[in-house]
Amino acid sequence: MAWSAYRVAIAQFAPKLGDVSANVSQHLEYVNEARQANAQVIVFPELGLTGYQTQDLTLEVARHVSHPDIQRLIQASRVVDVLFSFVEEADDCRFFVTAAYASGGRLVHRHRKLYLPTYGMFDERRYFAPGDRVRTFSAQGGQAGVLICEDAWHLSSPYLLAVQGASVIYVPASSPWRNTMAASDFGSHAFWRQLLQVYAQLCGCFFVFANRVGYEDGVHFYGGSGVMGPDGEWVAEGPASERALVVADLDFHMVRRARYTTPLMRDERVRLVLDEMQEAVRRRSTDETGD
């Protein structure tokens, strides 16, 4: 039902690397906590069931959606909607970084990470296949979408969800702390905060950012989860570096007012974008073949 309000809980926690059953248990404990907090949705960070740098553990931590571990979490959505993330094994034995949204004991939506960072300290494409679609789905509060971490660093991703009418975009992440030495600069953390603020205002929707905490071989994940409103203000902010259950109420009257006051998505010229994209793609492929 659109234009209502609901409560989201974000589990900002540290998964145990490679230990799926321990992480399933942690998830279920947080689901319980979320229920006690009267939340309607709980959101977990990227790869919360496996830890982030799975490397050659990928083969053993991967789960088909029919696997009992995944089914247990889907069943847990009978009490509160659950958005969780794991290494998904497809029927054809490809592995994806997937986030699944379950509600009422059913799998409602699956998002496979589109952009797998493979540069600098990141090595995802070595192990995973990229997803090939970004779609909204019907959930609490209307149309929702999911972007996993790096997906949100690509301008087109929130745009594609916004033109499909998303009023909330969930962003499960495993974002490590880096470039954060300079006194005046919080590095990757600052970048995320700016990005979410700008996106929320441009798209006129909520962003729910769920970032993990903890360390993996010296790499620190800083948390800083929270909910950004369509007016570019934080509705709720989690602490840096500590475990927390961050709870926020999403009032969709805010989306309505923001979209009336600054109707950017209403005025969006999707046909123009499509035409120009086709032309740009044509030129780009011409350049690449050297013609």
Place this chain on the structure above:
Amino acid sequence: MKPEIEARLALNPSLVTSVLTGFLRDEVTKVGFQKALFGLSGGIDSALTAFLAARALGPDRVHAVLMPYRTSSPNSLADAMKVVEALGIAHTVIDITAPVDAYFAQVDRALGYEANALRRGNRMARERMVTLYDLSAAMNALVLGTSNKTELLLGYGTQFGDMASALNPIGDLYKCQVRQLAAHLGVPRSILEKAPSADLWADQTDEKELGFSYDEADEILYQWVDLRMSPDEIVSRGYPERLVRAIVDRVRRNQYKRRMPIIAKLSGRTIGLDFRYLRDWGT
């Protein structure tokens, strides 16, 4: 140092402290340890490690090991004791003179000539490593590293000696950043202000031996390593070519010290190449 580089290398000390103390707590306890130990030389790097460890784990869970050699400056031991007292941490003094001298008495005789300063210095660094790893087993405490980013890049350290550790909280801090953080955490003034030295012989200082200052090294390394500028680009920004080349060559020449031994590949899955797991695997 150019002001704009200095500004880029200025730390947010409380933020960095929280990340590094969290790192120590997390990585020590998740492998099943409660305690950490480290060699405390009286220099700024090991003093910083001591302050971070005491803050991360609590003073009763860290142990400082002071390992003087007969030629070590008495000031070094005195400065190390200042750290021990300031933090209220346990310490042990293990004099490494006897084992090091016994070794060279035998080996100099066998080879028929006296070991040079480099070999003697390396042997001392490795004696200290052997001592720390033995005490690690005795005390059930993990060995913390005390090498900073500048030293690690320049290779100004002994492989399997002072470069050996289980966890290094300060290895991503340039020397000038070690100074900032040490001052922030209250490392005693005499340690902050003295010239860095490996203390292997009288009047030795790192900067005399390297032939350039740590500030010069930090400034060039930051632009080359962190900003990915080419050596030519750095020279064109007004640094002496000889200095830039000397630093870049040193880093490349010492790459071997920063890596595990390389393995001849035969099988389909070779350790270090296509057998890839974090060290945190299973923790």
